Amino acid sequence: MDIAEHMLRTGSRGFRDDLGRAVDDLRRSVRGLGLSWSLAWHDVVSRYRGSILGPFWITLSMAVMVLGIGFLYAELQNIPLATTLPFVALGIVFWGLISQTVIEGCESFVQASGMLSQTSLPMLTFVWRTVLRNLATLLHHLVIVVAVIAGFDLWRVMDLPLALAGLALVLANISWMCLLTAIISARFRDIPQIVMSIMQFSMFMTPVFWQPGERVGLMDAVLTWNPFFHMLDAIRAPLMGAAPEASTFSVLIVMALAGWAVAFGLFTATRRRIVHYL
């Protein structure tokens, strides 16, 4: 019987060779997606051990926030509750996915330092772990999504396949962001704080709760150049029976490609060093 496992590691032979190895890491991590899922699910379970509601606590607090903000903004912006509440609910739920994944991305490698420094597990396994963990959390929050869809009759108007396509594009984008923050914050430990500030700032700059009014001047710029607006809109607009902006899907596709190119390029260049950063 031939022994299948074979490992060959060499000193750097230039960028092209390193790229091949980075791609190999990617391939192995995708083949071992089951492990990422096991780790992710273990994270979810262990984070809420001993609590009765578990991850539904976040769902519950989100639901409270949705109701509070929904009523408040309906009043403030003078928009009927039937529009505001689903808008705010979907906004908060999917914003949670985006911002949590990017923020937790910072810890992906740092947290796994033990495993990275004594096994040959692919490094990207730990990026998928972060993404899958947030996806698992999202599954709990679907309660809110289903509630507004059912409660406000959105199922009559929504375009589910388009929303799912939007979700897929969002996942493609937050994964590279996760990889990028994971690498940079392994090297520079100030980054998680900065990322957190950026995400908080972005939450206010993105129409998560507030309805964008007429798109003129500054408002137009804020929306057009805000990647998070496109990400959120690609999922939320189809669910609310509206078409996302014409440019949104192309922006997301271009951003995913460019983002992955940058993040993967950085991964290729630093992969050998990452374990020493930890």
Add this chain to the structure above:
Amino acid sequence: MSRSAKPPTAPPRPDQAFISVRGLTLRFPVYGYDAKSLKKHLARVAVGGRLDQARHGSTTVTAITGLDLELRAGDRLGLIGHNGSGKTTLLRALSGAYEPDEGQIEVRGKIAPLLDLSLGIDPTATGLENIRLRGRIAGLSARQVEDKLEEIAAFTGLGPFLAMPMKTYSAGMQARLAFAVATAVEADVLLMDEWIAVGDADFQKIAHQRLLGLVERAGILVLASHDLDLIRLYCNRVMRMDAGVGSEVVSIKALDELLARPSVR
């Protein structure tokens, strides 16, 4: 590649494990510390690799320099050397965690690094959950873990405690569980940093048997240890490391002669 690389004595058979390391050099960048001020004090120290000042404030530690190593199935290599001579670093490089800066490492066979038993153990999770998680990390599929679960659980001897969180265990009980999982995976290449001895006298005996069995079935063992008796007991070959430089691999019979050599420092 490496000028010092020697051609292997015989080509390895495709069905057998082997390790081939040629001209391996490993450098660690250490970030955020400046060794300049320390360096003059460290000029002649008995431990550690070589410290070099690199650009922009980071320091480079050369942990392994130009190391060659050829091992075939049946080789049980003992690694000896001072603290910081590069033994653990070499084991980590063999496990695939550290990438060479120069030279190459080639390993055929499933590698089981038993370097840190607490790897992947979550103290808040129950014993059973930890067995599953650790098994997955060691490369078992979910199915294989379930198949082995009963055997591992029985070996720990922890019975109903397996349903309790690990943090309620005594240190000995934790070690039992960690040992049972870590040694449940069959491998062709076993890497060990010190011989693992855990638990009370009774458990040590069965643990010892289990480990011996694992070593016997594995093609290759690399064991780093300061305990020369242990090395004599389990190893048939030995290599001495000094400040990241490896000696040639000699038969265990030549251990005393190897020890008598002056250090390279």
